[in-house]
Amino acid sequence: MKQYLSLIFFLLFSFGARSQDDRPNVVFVMSDDHAVSAVSAYNDWLSELAPTPNIDRIAKDGMLMHATYNTNSICGPSRAAILTGKYSHVNGFFKNEKGGDFDSSQQTFPKIFQRNGYNTAVIGKWHLGTAPTGFDYSKVMVNHGGQGTYFNTVFVENGKDTIVETERHSTAQVAYDAINWLKNKRNKNKPFMLMYQFKAPHRPWTPNPKFNELYTDDFPQHETFNDDYEGRVAASQNMLEIENHMNRKDLKVPPPPELSAKEKNQYYKFGNNGEYWSPSDTLSGAALKSWKYQRYIKDYLRCVAGVDEAVGQMLDFLKANELDENTIVIYTSDQGFYLGEHGWFDKRWMYEPSFRMPFMIKYPRKISPGSSNNDLLLNIDFGPTLLDLAGIEVPKDMQGKSFKKQLFGKRTNWRDAIYYHYYEYPFWHNVQPHYGVSTGKYKLIHYYYDMDEWELFDLENDKNEMQNLYGKPQYSKITKALKSKIKDLQIQYGDDMTLDEMRAMTDVNIQRSYSNRNN
Ligand code: SGN
Ligand code: CA
Numbered sequence: 001m002k003q004y005l006s007l008i009f010f011l012l013f014s015f016g017a018r019s020q021d022d023r024p025n026v027v028f029v030m031s032d033d034h035a036v037s038a039v040s041a042y043n044d045w046l047s048e049l050a051p052t053p054n055i056d057r058i059a060k061d062g063m064l065m066h067a068t069y070n071t072n073s074i075c076g077p078s079r080a081a082i083l084t085g086k087y088s089h090v091n092g093f094f095k096n097e098k099g100g101d102f103d104s105s106q107q108t109f110p111k112i113f114q115r116n117g118y119n120t121a122v123i124g125k126w127h128l129g130t131a132p133t134g135f136d137y138s139k140v141m142v143n144h145g146g147q148g149t150y151f152n153t154v155f156v157e158n159g160k161d162t163i164v165e166t167e168r169h170s171t172a173q174v175a176y177d178a179i180n181w182l183k184n185k186r187n188k189n190k191p192f193m194l195m196y197q198f199k200a201p202h203r204p205w206t207p208n209p210k211f212n213e214l215y216t217d218d219f220p221q222h223e224t225f226n227d228d229y230e231g232r233v234a235a236s237q238n239m240l241e242i243e244n245h246m247n248r249k250d251l252k253v254p255p256p257p258e259l260s261a262k263e264k265n266q267y268y269k270f271g272n273n274g275e276y277w278s279p280s281d282t283l284s285g286a287a288l289k290s291w292k293y294q295r296y297i298k299d300y301l302r303c304v305a306g307v308d309e310a311v312g313q314m315l316d317f318l319k320a321n322e323l324d325e326n327t328i329v330i331y332t333s334d335q336g337f338y339l340g341e342h343g344w345f346d347k348r349w350m351y352e353p354s355f356r357m358p359f360m361i362k363y364p365r366k367i368s369p370g371s372s373n374n375d376l377l378l379n380i381d382f383g384p385t386l387l388d389l390a391g392i393e394v395p396k397d398m399q400g401k402s403f404k405k406q407l408f409g410k411r412t413n414w415r416d417a418i419y420y421h422y423y424e425y426p427f428w429h430n431v432q433p434h435y436g437v438s439t440g441k442y443k444l445i446h447y448y449y450d451m452d453e454w455e456l457f458d459l460e461n462d463k464n465e466m467q468n469l470y471g472k473p474q475y476s477k478i479t480k481a482l483k484s485k486i487k488d489l490q491i492q493y494g495d496d497m498t499l500d501e502m503r504a505m506t507d508v509n510i511q512r513s514y515s516n517r518n519n
Contacts, residue, residue: 023191024326024327024365025191025194025323025327027178027194027330028195028382029331029332030198030332031304032125033333033336034336034337035354035358038201039055040053041064041360045222046219049215052307053308054311055311055358055360058315058329058331058360059372060370062360063360063367063407064360064372065360065361065375067373068356069377069378069379070336070420071380072423073349073420074095075334075335076093077094078334078379079127081379084380085380085381085382085395086380086400087399087419089421089493089495089505090493090494091103091106092106094421094423094424094505095423095506095508096127099510101513102129104128104131108134110134111133112134112395113193113387113390113392114136118193119186119193120136121135121136121186121193122137122138123181123197124141124174124177124196124197124198125148125199127141127147129146129512130513132159136187139156139157139177141153141154141199142154149170150171150206170198170200171199171200171306171309174199175196175314178194182194193386198307200306201300203346204250205296205299206252207306214305219301221293221340222341224341224342225340225342226343227466232455233447233453234431234432234453234455239273239428239430242345243288243292245272246292248268250295253279289343297340326364328361328362330360330382332382335347335354338354348422350445351465352459352463361407366389366408373407375414376417376439378400379400381400382400385404401415417438418437419437419486419495420434420436421434421495421502422435423505425506432448432453433449433506434447435486435490441460442457442482443457448499449502456469456475
């Protein structure tokens, strides 16, 4: 009898294991600050000049999402929102600076994958303070305040061993480690869920030297490059102008050789707060602004070229190892970025270039190649969607929604508006805390911290968001409707605090656990 029982258990177990083997693998690729306009699949204004053929292969083989947005457009907060499927005020990680560390004891989608028999790993940029949880393997950047550096990147492996990588540029290192995990470290009896996340193309935009000769010709400037911010008070108070807030490190201006380490640091930082500098006596005004822009955009796009190469290596690896048919591959970025739109670099604003994220996904078994979708998606939807694709139940308390139906080309009732809330102020870049709503056709933003300013944009007729229509009588009806939509969404997501309570979140002052900022 005992023998029979164990035979039955054996059979049950092996069938269980076999059905698990059929579940899709996941490779979630995320870069840092990669704007939609710098992903050529989107056919945006930089596409022809700076193609990303490998990243675009994901869209060609799968679906390109045209309207994916962020709930809070900076690094840690976006990553926390992705992991938890929840807005910042719910997952507790609402700013990078002095907002404390991510509460890693809470529910995240990788933990749920792991609990359901997946082998899980995270490699690369993490930037959440606490060590990753929910991963069987982790190797994340810890130096420069958790940002990591482009060279001599310091990683912590599995929460304990510190490794300084001196051989490769950080992009090449992360790509190498990701493929190495798939090849040599994962448990091949289980489906896998791998997240690998580049530092590139984050500030200070230091490319792998092998790309230094790429882009010799100058790039055009965006049509809003010389924006004067008329009618947009918060925007006029920014500190992220290419002309006025880029420092010498950003633009790779070598310091005089006699400087001490401390002086060198000061030299490089010069410019952050609007201090005037020029690399030569003859360069000033519009010519200086244009020189800074060219240095910036070329280095940024060279960093993107490194990411593109790395993505190609992963796609080739999956194919060569017959893993591509049953593996979901996603490419996204933690948020968008300004590449000279409004004269800016950086992110944070609810304006399109930073609010919007690239997102494409391939899953040859289930998603039609060359397909696309225009529904309003949020970063908090990624976790629910991946769980749903893997046949795992999505917890009710996740605020994002699965968009599996869209991926399979099915019609579905979907949200008609998306809600946004940004908190970090004034450091870095002096972006006023704000919340708002977008329907894809109209956007209403409220800047509330130490001003009371509203902005309304007609996105169909003013895609660059230059004309603030708030207060114009012919828009009073739509403004009223959008304000009530904001109320509804604030109640739905539990963000219905008083303005004072919201301001208090901006004022929170809890040091991050990383102290190593100067590497
Ligand atoms: C660094 C950058 C800022 C940037 C933040 C946040 N300064 O502090 O320009 O806004 O990161 O970026 S730097 O001189 O240190 O590069 S995020 O991607 O982590 O949100
Ligand atoms: Ca970022």
